[in-house]
Amino acid sequence: MARARSLARFGLLGLAGALTLAGGLVFRSPPALAKASYDSPYGFERTWNASLRFVRVDSGWKITERDESSGYLLFEYRSAESGNRTSPGSLEIVRAREPDAPVRVVVQLPQMPRYHEQALIDGLASKMRAEYGDPPARRRPEKPSPQPQPDAGVDGAP
16 A cells, blocks of 8 residues: 555656646747848848838738848737737848848747748738739849950060
């Protein structure tokens, strides 16, 4: 009888320890760092304007902070499946080093599954194509023409 009690007590302690460990893993896990990105060939100004209209006008989300010079928007994201519940979202436009290079648009919705971020990116890309048409062709940098090499003949330099 005493042995059965001690086994039952050990089992309960083991179960409590396992639940504590599982609870700690669930509640202490870091937030997901998923993000979706898109390389926009339309340049910074057009991409910024389209992003602003897409978030505020087309989607109706509240913009909580924005900075055009840094190229970011913070907004309250709401999806059809979440009802009235909102979650924080960010959209950043990273300028390219080269003048004609595409700018990168990065969307983060840390409390939502990644497909929400991808849907937002796809919607923005579709809006830009519809409003601005096909993206402008990127000019390729001109390669300098090779300098003729002097020959090694009699008039060549030593």
